[in-house]
Amino acid sequence: MRGCKYGTHRVIEPKGVLPQAAQKISNDMTIFDNEMLIQVQALNIDSASFTQIKETCGGDEEKIKAMIMGIVNERGKMQNPVTGSGGMLIGTIKAIGKDLTDRALKVGDKIASLVSLTLTPLKIEEITAIKMGIDRVEIIGTAVLFESGIYAKLPDDMEETLALAALDVAGAPAQTRKLVKKGQTVLVLGANGKSGLLCCYEAKKQVGEEGQVIGLVRSENKKKFLEETGLCHDVIIADATNPIQTLEEVLNVTNGKEIDVAINCVNVPNTEMSTILPVREEGIVYFFSMATSFTKAALGAEGVGKDVHMIIGNGYSLNHADITLDDLRESKVIRDIFEKLYL
Amino acid sequence: MRGCKYGTHRVIEPKGVLPQAAQKISNDMTIFDNEMLIQVQALNIDSASFTQIKETCGGDEEKIKAMIMGIVNERGKMQNPVTGSGGMLIGTIKAIGKDLTDRALKVGDKIASLVSLTLTPLKIEEITAIKMGIDRVEIIGTAVLFESGIYAKLPDDMEETLALAALDVAGAPAQTRKLVKKGQTVLVLGANGKSGLLCCYEAKKQVGEEGQVIGLVRSENKKKFLEETGLCHDVIIADATNPIQTLEEVLNVTNGKEIDVAINCVNVPNTEMSTILPVREEGIVYFFSMATSFTKAALGAEGVGKDVHMIIGNGYSLNHADITLDDLRESKVIRDIFEKLYL
Ligand SMILES: NC(=O)c1ccc[n+]([C@@H]2O[C@H](COP(=O)([O-])OP(=O)(O)OC[C@H]3O[C@@H](n4cnc5c(N)ncnc54)[C@H](OP(=O)(O)O)[C@@H]3O)[C@@H](O)[C@H]2O)c1
Numbered sequence: 273m274r275g276c277k278y279g280t281h282r283v284i285e286p287k288g289v290l291p292q293a294a295q296k297i298s299n300d301m302t303i304f305d306n307e308m309l310i311q312v313q314a315l316n317i318d319s320a321s322f323t324q325i326k327e328t329c330g331g332d333e334e335k336i337k338a339m340i341m342g343i344v345n346e347r348g349k350m351q352n353p354v355t356g357s358g359g360m361l362i363g364t365i366k367a368i369g370k371d372l373t374d375r376a377l378k379v380g381d382k383i384a385s386l387v388s389l390t391l392t393p394l395k396i397e398e399i400t401a402i403k404m405g406i407d408r409v410e411i412i413g414t415a416v417l418f419e420s421g422i423y424a425k426l427p428d429d430m431e432e433t434l435a436l437a438a439l440d441v442a443g444a445p446a447q448t449r450k451l452v453k454k455g456q457t458v459l460v461l462g463a464n465g466k467s468g469l470l471c472c473y474e475a476k477k478q479v480g481e482e483g484q485v486i487g488l489v490r491s492e493n494k495k496k497f498l499e500e501t502g503l504c505h506d507v508i509i510a511d512a513t514n515p516i517q518t519l520e521e522v523l524n525v526t527n528g529k530e531i532d533v534a535i536n537c538v539n540v541p542n543t544e545m546s547t548i549l550p551v552r553e554e555g556i557v558y559f560f561s562m563a564t565s566f567t568k569a570a571l572g573a574e575g576v577g578k579d580v581h582m583i584i585g586n587g588y589s590l591n592h593a594d595i596t597l598d599d600l601r602e603s604k605v606i607r608d609i610f611e612k613l614y615l
Numbered sequence: 616m617r618g619c620k621y622g623t624h625r626v627i628e629p630k631g632v633l634p635q636a637a638q639k640i641s642n643d644m645t646i647f648d649n650e651m652l653i654q655v656q657a658l659n660i661d662s663a664s665f666t667q668i669k670e671t672c673g674g675d676e677e678k679i680k681a682m683i684m685g686i687v688n689e690r691g692k693m694q695n696p697v698t699g700s701g702g703m704l705i706g707t708i709k710a711i712g713k714d715l716t717d718r719a720l721k722v723g724d725k726i727a728s729l730v731s732l733t734l735t736p737l738k739i740e741e742i743t744a745i746k747m748g749i750d751r752v753e754i755i756g757t758a759v760l761f762e763s764g765i766y767a768k769l770p771d772d773m774e775e776t777l778a779l780a781a782l783d784v785a786g787a788p789a790q791t792r793k794l795v796k797k798g799q800t801v802l803v804l805g806a807n808g809k810s811g812l813l814c815c816y817e818a819k820k821q822v823g824e825e826g827q828v829i830g831l832v833r834s835e836n837k838k839k840f841l842e843e844t845g846l847c848h849d850v851i852i853a854d855a856t857n858p859i860q861t862l863e864e865v866l867n868v869t870n871g872k873e874i875d876v877a878i879n880c881v882n883v884p885n886t887e888m889s890t891i892l893p894v895r896e897e898g899i900v901y902f903f904s905m906a907t908s909f910t911k912a913a914l915g916a917e918g919v920g921k922d923v924h925m926i927i928g929n930g931y932s933l934n935h936a937d938i939t940l941d942d943l944r945e946s947k948v949i950r951d952i953f954e955k956l957y958l
């Protein structure tokens with residue numbers, strides 16, 4: 273039998289919502305023809321959720337295990353009822369529904385789910401270990417991926433934690449590849465961060481010889497660090513919450529010309545105007561940061577009379593996992609940095 | 616002397632922010648070379664702001680006048696300190712700085728400012744009348760428009776209030792014209808509302824003979840109303856906060872095919888998924904609604920594995936005022952509806 277592409281056939285309550293918005297979903301492990309069954313090895317719990325659980329349990333490992341078991345038994349998925357957030361999982365393919373057999377996957381392949389645990393049917397038999405420092409919960413259990421559920425095959429040529437760190441922000445470099453054109457001038461805000469580095473790399477590949485990639489960082493230290501990577505043509509120092517300073521520093525390195533594309537990879541609020549101001553009319557403003565406010569962007573652009581094309585950073589983009597893992601393979605500089613930070 | 620294009624030369628405190636974020640700006644009415652001076656006739660106060668003022672003053676007209684005078688004298692602009700919001704103004708051009716004389720404007724032209732009062736230097740000599748029902752304050756006073764400040768010449772061939780009602784949502788039809796292509800299938804959510812009607816009209820013009828414009832409304836009444844306008848090929852009934860119902864109703868009228876573009880003109884929260892779900896891979900999702908949540912859109916699209924292009928509805932778009940006023944001129948149907956509702 274076929275289920276709904278988006279998994280609504282597993283929603284128990286309230287009826288009519290998508291699995292992510294559901295209070296409770298079915299974690300019956302008999303799969304539909306358009307589902308896949310995963311033998312789960314580990315859950316990477318979202319950091320806000322893990323912190324909340326750890327604090328509630330006073331750091332006691334047994335209590336943490338019991339609390340996680342309780343949530344999953346109650347809801348059919350690992351969605352923290354307080355923070356609302358989930359995380360992702362790692363496991364191997366145990367069965368593939370007959371409508372999905374044309375996928376380039378086989379039983380036994382190791383994958384990471386790239387959809388949130390907040391919508392993934394999960395059944396835990398046993399929690400075998402809790403790795404406190406890295407928000408990781410090792411389990412014996414199974415999970416279901418819907419037809420629309422995205423995932424990435426974990427590569428053989430790099431450490432799992434390295435791949436996961438990169439996959440976490442895979443939407444950003446993939447979108448950058450699609451948005452940036454030859455010869456353009458591109459600003460990356462938060463250029464020394466995880467997604468920022470990948471975006472600089474992709475942007476530099478796209479703009480080619482005539483283009484210019486400008487990385488924005490907020491201290492001398494970070495400037496030196498980013499310059500040494502060679503991932504940008506220019507590195508500027510500015511506070512991304514200060515639009516006037518940002519604009520001036522950008523125009524300084526562009527001979528006063530407004531830029532074509534701005535990519536926001538910062539992790540703090542109130543950086544909308546710094547992303548909008550340096551961009552030329554009909555240029556592109558790409559917000560990857562989850563701290564972006566819709567209304568601040570919409571009203572802010574109007575307030576300064578800028579006809580810019582503002583894009584909400586979709587966490588998913590076609591082939592985003594492959595694009596991002598390839599970036600790690602191609603760029604020794606980024607791989608070295610990621611290995612230092614995320615191994 | 617030239618000021619900053621965005622008006623930062625008038626910011627008194629705190630230093631370094633844009634005029635909208637400032638506590639106090641200079642309302643000295645000597646203009647810079649790249650500013651314009653407006654003889655103001657009326658302020659259209661933002662509805663949230665006007666309600667707050669009216670309530671604080673117990674509806675007493677003299678107290679309301681005193682409160683508005685107090686705010687403007689204190690801040691140099693009409694930005695309600697509680698709601699943070701402003702409104703727009705109507706007036707005539709009194710002087711044009713010498714760097715802006717190439718604009719198609721002359722002293723004496725009647726205009727509406729399309730940037731918010733929250734960033735517009737304003738000096739009120741006298742408040743002559745308060746029109747309670749329509750949040751309008753008639754004054755004798757002057758205001759300054761910065762180089763980046765957008766405005767629209769008020770047309771001779773329609774009532775001022777009619778033009779203002781349309782200009783309020785001008786970004787939506789203008790963006791629709793740019794985004795929608797011939798032969799496409801387009802869904803407008805909130806199709807019977809002010810921006811929705813204009814978007815349907817523009818979409819229908821763009822898709823041509825082979826295309827399909829689908830209007831979503833939430834009741835039989837509204838369906839009948841919208842069908843009679845002839846602005847859509849199909850009208851469907853669904854609750855825009857229910858993504859599954861919305862998806863099913865859309866697929867019903869498209870023979871099961873996903874659509875190319877969805878335009879959200881609804882004025883309530885939690886409609887992100889209904890806008891995303893019906894759209895095909897690489898299709899466009901345009902959020903005009905200010906009730907849109909950035910994170911719900913970004914995480915929601917990822918959760919259902921949709922590589923859609925999600926756009927933040929910029930209040931401004933090149934020629935948006937002309938495009939929208941032309942729509943009112945071209946479509947007798949829309950003009951009649953607007954005259955009934957907004958005259
Ligand atoms: N749209 C999506 O689907 C999606 C998916 C995953 C993540 N995200 C979001 O993407 C953002 C970035 O993620 P990430 O993993 O790349 O974060 P990250 O590695 O922590 O990088 C954040 C960067 O922002 C910089 N920054 C912070 N405040 C700044 C300021 N005032 N001025 C200039 N730079 C500043 C940081 O600089 P320092 O090094 O000096 O601190 C750092 O370089 C987060 O908001 C995250 O939520 C979005």
Ligand SMILES: NC(=O)c1ccc[n+]([C@@H]2O[C@H](COP(=O)([O-])OP(=O)(O)OC[C@H]3O[C@@H](n4cnc5c(N)ncnc54)[C@H](OP(=O)(O)O)[C@@H]3O)[C@@H](O)[C@H]2O)c1
Pocket residue numbers: 570571574783784786804805806807808809810811831832833834837853854855856880881882883902903904905906928929930931
């Ligand atoms: N991005 C920008 O720059 C900008 C500028 C101006 C305005 N806006 C925003 O644009 C939005 C629309 O403005 P507007 O003036 O066009 O508003 P409007 O005339 O009040 O229209 C709102 C429409 O949404 C419909 N609606 C409400 N809840 C619904 C539901 N659950 N299911 C289906 N339809 C529903 C309403 O239907 P009923 O008739 O049945 O109530 C109405 O047709 C607002 O959120 C506004 O803040 C944005």
